[in-house]
Amino acid sequence: MLRTCQRMIPLILVLTGFLPGVKAAALDAGYLTGKWEVNAQGVCGGKKAEHLLLRGNSTFEYGRRGKAEAVGFWRIEDDVVAFEMLSMPASFQDIHAELKLFNGYEIYRMQVMPIDVQQDRISAVAGIGDLMERLILQRCR
Amino acid sequence: MIGILIQPVTIIMKTMQPLGTGLKLLSAVLLAGAISLTAYTPTATAGHGAAWGIGGLLAGSMLTSAHYRDKEERQKVYYAAPPPAAATTMTPEEKINQLNKLAAGGYITPEEYKAQKQAILNSL
Numbered sequence: 001m002l003r004t005c006q007r008m009i010p011l012i013l014v015l016t017g018f019l020p021g022v023k024a025a026a027l028d029a030g031y032l033t034g035k036w037e038v039n040a041q042g043v044c045g046g047k048k049a050e051h052l053l054l055r056g057n058s059t060f061e062y063g064r065r066g067k068a069e070a071v072g073f074w075r076i077e078d079d080v081v082a083f084e085m086l087s088m089p090a091s092f093q094d095i096h097a098e099l100k101l102f103n104g105y106e107i108y109r110m111q112v113m114p115i116d117v118q119q120d121r122i123s124a125v126a127g128i129g130d131l132m133e134r135l136i137l138q139r140c141r
Numbered sequence: 142m143i144g145i146l147i148q149p150v151t152i153i154m155k156t157m158q159p160l161g162t163g164l165k166l167l168s169a170v171l172l173a174g175a176i177s178l179t180a181y182t183p184t185a186t187a188g189h190g191a192a193w194g195i196g197g198l199l200a201g202s203m204l205t206s207a208h209y210r211d212k213e214e215r216q217k218v219y220y221a222a223p224p225p226a227a228a229t230t231m232t233p234e235e236k237i238n239q240l241n242k243l244a245a246g247g248y249i250t251p252e253e254y255k256a257q258k259q260a261i262l263n264s265l
Contacts, residue, residue: 096204126195131201131202133197
């Protein structure tokens with residue numbers, strides 16, 4: 001009987017979504033508020049760092065290399081984090097040179113669907129229009 | 142990498158020998174999915190933005206929307222362009238005024254001006 005129970009443990013772990021060392025967290029505004037580094041390779045604030053600063057008043061800032069490049073509002077809608085932001089295409093000309101031709105600010109909408117939410121780390125899929133990207137968000141302390 | 146993923150699955154499959162095949166298969170699929178999510182390391186996405194995650198996505202979207210916006214602008218200009226005025230709708234006076242403007246602007250030579258003006262006068 002005991003042996004059967006032992007054999008069932010891995011199956012229970014798998015079926016309930018738990019893995020050793022992984023602690024799930026609830027996705028709510030309190031949990032999300034704070035600074036997150038996108039696809040962090042180490043500590044927050046590296047040379048290639050990309051951050052999301054989610055404030056408790058529903059505003060946010062997205063930035064690269066410490067410089068804000070998009071600002072706007074965020075909210076949780078049915079377990080998806082919705083962002084509406086204002087950004088200038090020309091500031092992304094290092095990624096796509098053609099964008100230097102487009103001055104002025106534009107509004108963009110992004111949705112982030114968390115797949116795996118842990119205490120200080122979120123694995124998610126982000127989408128803007130037809131484009132999608134896998135992201136890892138790491139909380140900065 | 143594949144070996145790292147498969148090894149734990151194999152061990153767990155052995156421990157679940159007494160279970161039904163369907164249940165084993167389901168749990169193996171779920172475990173493989175969970176491991177692949179845990180072991181996921183962000184990599185560059187070709188096409189829109191190399192190492193930048195949200196930046197790459199945003200830049201890709203900007204490029205796409207800028208492309209469509211540019212296309213729309215061009216279409217607007219194309220469709221909004223007034224049709225060329227038919228010569229027959231202009232009175233002789235208007236034609237001569239037009240001709241004077243063209244001559245003053247240096248768009249036509251004095252010879253062309255004279256010939257065109259004469260043609261207008263002849264049509265009266």
